[in-house]
Amino acid sequence: MTAAGDQKQLLHLVFGGELENLQDVQFRDLKAVDIVGIFPDYASALTAWKSKAQQTVDNAHMRYFIVHMHRLLDPDSK
Numbered sequence: 001m002t003a004a005g006d007q008k009q010l011l012h013l014v015f016g017g018e019l020e021n022l023q024d025v026q027f028r029d030l031k032a033v034d035i036v037g038i039f040p041d042y043a044s045a046l047t048a049w050k051s052k053a054q055q056t057v058d059n060a061h062m063r064y065f066i067v068h069m070h071r072l073l074d075p076d077s078k
Contacts, residue, residue, distance in 0.1 A: 011073070012045035013038050016052060016064030027029065028061070 014036035020026040020029055037050055039045040045066050056062040 007041075009040050009070075010042065011038055011040065011069040012042055013067040014045050014052065014064060015067070016056070016062065018059065018061045019042075019063055020061075022061065025063075030070045034044050034064075036064070042066070042068075 006037075015033060016036070017033040018028040020028050032058060034052070036048050049064050049066050052064045056064070
């Protein structure tokens with residue numbers, strides 16, 4: 001049994017950083033990439049993403065992303 005009861009754990013990674021330009025996902029400094037964390041479901045990842053995005057709203061080049069890690073770990077799952 002998982003910590004969330006019988007629900008399947010669907011891991012999501014939230015990270016971000018300052019981009020070189022707004023047309024591409026090329027980080028200005030990889031050492032400065034902010035790893036927010038790994039979350040057990042999309043809803044909690046979205047909450048973390050919104051919080052970090054709101055904190056950096058004044059920097060147009062700062063972007064945060066949600067990666068569906070469960071899709072990378074098990075590509076056949078939905």
